Amino acid sequence: MIMMMNAAVGNIFPFLPSLSKTLSYSSPTLFFPILSPRTRSTRSLVIETTTVAEAQTSEEARSESVARRLILLRHAKSSWDDRSLRDHDRPLSKAGQADAIEVSHKLQQLGWIPELILSSDAVRTKETLKTMQEQVRGFLEAEVHFISSFYSIAAMDGQTAEHLQHAICKFSRDEILTVMCMGHNRGWEEAASMFSGTSIELKTCNAALLEATGKSWEEVNLFD
Template identity: 35%
Template sequence: MKRLILTRHAKSSWDDPLMSDHDRPLNERGKAAAADLGQWLASRGYVPDEVLCSDAVRTRATFSGMAPALPGAPVLDLKPALYHAGPDVMLAVLRHATADTVMMIGHNPGIAEFAHRLVSKTPISPEFRKYPTGATLVVDFAARAWAEVGFGQGVTADFIVPREIAA
């Protein structure tokens, strides 16, 4: 079995209109949400061994905020191809993963479409369609290798958005 933890970056800052999109950091709400997500993942045993992450500042900061709560030391692999990637690119990157439990951190709109296309049945949550900042899907695949994984094969194990953690 393979497990994917698919996370959209936490809320980013728009304070500097001249800053490039790639360089935008998390805002205070995003930093808190990343920490909450890390604790939520750890409390449920959803701990990645490998993290495939867009190289944007806000995706790296999202992982940095989660990491203190995650047991062990997941291997962080920055993937420039994940910056604003579409579903086909995301799947191609995932198919080269090596660990059984992998986290992927990316951006909308691609990550929302990727999540929808991966699962055989979408979660009931109305937030799943929007895939807001910090949205995290845990999806399992009956596969021996990531190279075997395809669209429509995933079984949803869990789905959360940060505001539901604090509620």
């Protein structure tokens, strides 16, 4: 089940998609599923002794399917003050910076903090991430890769979803459970709609949050 929430007034309305793995976040409108936030582990060095039986149990646990979560975030609103800049080089506007701050805190409240972030290398996307990292430490601790093709693929009809899935499988690892991909429309909107099986509109600084189960990211089929 998915819940739609208006961040400005706090009203909640039930919303039924064709698949239960979809969540869409927008500013100021949010679409939430009912999820239990996953506790993030600390990254300290721990030395442990493990029995053979414990090791076997641990290995069995790792081989089981687990919930894997994908955040598709469109960059925050960009500035058009300098018309001489290339589209790729436009920075965030003040409104965009404010929205990036808001979305970072909303994702933190939901417990949707990525361990891996794959982002377009466009200036407005980088600045969206930088603002989020300044607000919430979890975004700063995530592994980050800037992928130039995320900028161009978003303008190609119907190709973004498959491209994103390939990128996730390339850069992720089995122990990574939450991935965030940051980019542009129209591609991000198309990908969110294809993955969810329902029409999703992603305005600037909107995010679609999707959840699926699998032993690895290669096993997860986001198109199911």
